[in-house]
Amino acid sequence: MDRNKAAQRVQELHNVLNQYNYEYYVLDQPSVSDAEYDRLMQELIKIENEFTDLQTPDSPTQRVGGEVLDMFNKVRHDTAMLSLGNAFDETDLRDFDRKVKQALDEESYSYVCELKIDGLAVSLKYEQGLFVQGATRGDGTTGEDITANLKTIRSIPLRINQPFTLEVRGEAFMPKQSFIALNAIKDEKGEEPFANPRNAAAGSLRQLDPRIAASRNLDIFLYGVANPGETGVTSHSAGLDLLDDLGFKTNKQRKVCDNIDEVINYVASWVDKRPDLPYEIDGIVIKVNSLEQQRELGATAKSPRWAIAYKFPAEEVVTKLTGITLSVGRTGVVTPTAILQPVRVAGTTVQRASLHNEDLIREKDIKLGDYVVIKKAGDIIPEVVNVIAERRTGEEEEFHMPTHCPECDGELVRLEGEVALRCMNPKCPAQIREGMIHFVSRNAMNIDGCGEKVVAQLYREHLIQDVSDLYKLTKEQLINLERMGEKSADNLLQAIEASKENSLEKLLFGLGIRHVGAKAAKTLAQHFETMDALAEANLEQLTAIHEIGDKMAEAIVAYFHLPEVSELIENLKAAGVNMVYKGPKLAAVEQSDSFFAGKTVVLTGKLHQLTRNEAKERIEALGGKVSGSVSKKTDLVIAGEEAGSKLAKATELDIDVWDEQKLLDELN
Missing domain, CATH: 1.10.287.610 (Helix hairpin bin)
Incomplete structure (x- = not known):
């Protein structure tokens, strides 16, 4: 030819x-x-x-996915990708409608209702009809360039059928069947499964290897045109129709509603139908239809005044609590978990729910054998809401936390200011095992194929006693393990070898130093540049760094003074593990890349996974300021259980409000 x-x-x-x-x-x-x-x-x-x-x-x-990327470049959005305010009930929706009516001075208007897809918001740019760039939402102003990964989503046209230059917005997501298949593969490899399809979609699109994204069978629904000027459309619904005509995939379940009563009826119609969809939704988005009226209504610094997201109430079901098991984490914290009679909640079968700590068990008066109400916090994490005391028969039993570790029989201690019980034995098998699982995880040393089950098996077979032993493993040792064939062994050894080249911050985070998260690990690596320099740092040198607080500094100094840590570092050096920071030097690093940098945050209500002080220190370590009162200068409120007047004032002032899980997602 x-x-x-x-x-x-x-x-x-x-x-x-x-x-x-x-x-x-x-x-x-x-x-x-x-x-x-x-x-x-x-x-x-x-x-x-x-x-x-x-x-x-x-x-x-x-x-199909091309070359592996070195990093994601930053992309500044031409039009900000604002987050939406939330509505939780009919009163909130009617209040939103009242504000719209008042602002538009009684002129007629309509709404467009759309399913709120539970995925990752993205922006797609087309020049002369060609797809040239795709980006994450990021902080709304600046996102990350994930063009190569978005090209692997086959419902995204690489060229549209009109030579427009435009930017469109959408939600990339993982269909339920793709999510189930992916977690089955991760389970087979002994890796930690994704908690939900949203996390799986976000994790897939933030892979540096586009071939991984290509294998995940992601999809997308487009929900708007960011710069409709060239297209000539004058309403949001017309913009969606245009997207259909251009070959984009939009969600056909949308509806134009003439008034708030129609909106409320539409919302109610989806409460029971949502489990039947092949993808996850967590609410309904309501937008004023006219683009001219949208411009007239404008936006706050965080969200448009012409749109709101109705969040579905968490589905609550009743089941029986048949037992309570205990697990020991890598920091020694002993966490009780409720064992439940299997029950369907928000589309999945739930058999376990975290009880967090003994104080929560006492506060909710939970007993073995109780019938309890279960919901998924944020439609994700199963939790016990309350006990149905009237169904008690008298055969229920009080639960008492043990005085000694269930793994090593070491004494359990409650440290001052903490609600958790801790095993203080540094030789505790559970802490060692969980620490190694953390070491190989994606945000740490990222050793692919060495998931939780593989680590547990290696430890059980006495092939590894600490993380340095990973670098001594041989093919002969691995192929004798259950479910570990020759190819899997080769792949694992290659991943272990590749991890030696990681930059210092990955190793620091993987070592699991108390209070040192991924962000702090990077900050430390940038400042000290070598492991030896950090190990020799004193409290004064550490606390001189803006992001490092007293408690974190004390933990770092104490960690590097342990003889077993010195031995571990020497063993890792001998194995060829890199001990040097490889990223951009501190002077070249943008200091405000944290979400919390420069923001004023207020904590209110009861937190379960962090103490108030831990949350404060971690936010401050990322450049935020934690205040005790809500004012017009407040940027964000973190609301735990039983949040009171501060939450009410935040709502009144239209301040962004997060729950504890969203805080943890951002911190991690």
């Missing part, structure tokens, strides 16, 4: 493959078999391999 014929055939294959893609992934109406599609794709690949100059950025072959 000569080049002219090849170019003609390439264009033909582009057209037909793009059409088949659109039918399969957008319309869900495939017109050809998978075999026929694959045959045509292979033909295109063969031609592009022979005539490399014919391979274009919008070729269907560019969806």
Whole structure:
């Protein structure tokens, strides 16, 4: 085939493959078999391999994932991606409508209601019809360039059928079936499963290797045009129709409502139907339809006044608490977990729920054998809401936390100012095992194929006693393990070898120094640049760093003074593990890249996974200021259980409010 014929055939294959893609992934109406599609794709690949100059950025072959990226570049959004205010009941919706009516001075208006997809908000840029850049929301002003990963989502057109230059917004998500399949694979590898489809989608799109994103079967719904000027549309609903015409995938369950009563009826209609959808939703988004009225209503610094997100109430069910088990974490904290009769909650079967600590068990008067109300906090984490005392028979039993560690029989201690019981034995097998699981995790040394089950098996077989032993493993040792074939052993050894080249901050975070999270580990690595320099640092040198508080500094000094830590560091050095910071030097690092940098935060109500002091220290370590009162200068309120007047004032002042889980997500 000569080049002219090849170019003609390439264009033909582009057209037909793009059409088949659109039918399969957008319309869900495939017109050809998978075999026929694959045959045509292979033909295109063969031609592009022979005539490399014919391979274009919008070729269907560019969806499989290319070279591994070094990092994600920052992208500044031309139009800010604001977060939405929340409504939790009919009163909130009517209050939103009242404010809209008042601001528009009684002129007529309508709303568009859309399903709130539980995924990752992204922005897609097209120039002359060609997809040129995709980015995460980030802080709303600046996101990360994830173009290569977004190209692997087959419902995103690489070229639209009009030569527009425009920016569109959407929600990338992982369908329920893809999520189940992914977690089955992770379970088979002995890796920690994703907690929910949203985390799985976000984790997939933030992989530096686009081939991983390509394997995850992600999808997307587009929900708006960021700069509609060139398109000529004058309403949000017309913008969605335009997206359909351009070949984008939108959610067809949307509805235009003439008044707030229709909105409320639409919301109510989805409360019971949501489990039947093939993807997760966590609410309904309501937007004023007219773009001119949207401009008239404007926005606060954080959210538009013309839109609101109704959040579905957490589904609550009743089941029986049949037992309480105890687990020991890597810091020695002993956590009680409720064992439940299996029950369906928010689309999944729940058999366990964290009880956090003994104080919570006493506060809620939980007894063995009780019937309890269960919900998923944020539709994600199962928790015990309360006990149904009237169903007690008298056979229920009080639960008492043990005085000694369930793993090593060491004495359990409650430290001053903490609610948790801790095992103080540094040789506790559970702490060692959990510490090694943390060491190999993605945000630490990122040793692929060495998940929780593999670490537990290696420890049980006495092949590893601390993290330095990972670097002494041999293929002969690994292939004798259950479910560890020759290829898996080779892959694991390659991942272990590759981890030696990680920058210092990954190792610091992996070592699990108390109070040192991923952000603090990077800060320490940037300041001291080598492990030896950090190990020799004193309290004065550490606390001179803005992000490092007294408690963290004391923990770091104490850690490096332990003889066993010195021995561990020497063993890791001997194994060839890098001890030097490889990132940009401190002077070149943007100091305000933390979400909390420069923000004033107020903590209110009861937190369960962090003490108030721990939350304060971690926020301050990231450049935030924690205040005791809510005012117009407050940027964010973290509301735990039984939040009172501070939460009410935050709502009155239209200040962003997070629950504890969202705080933990941002901190981690």
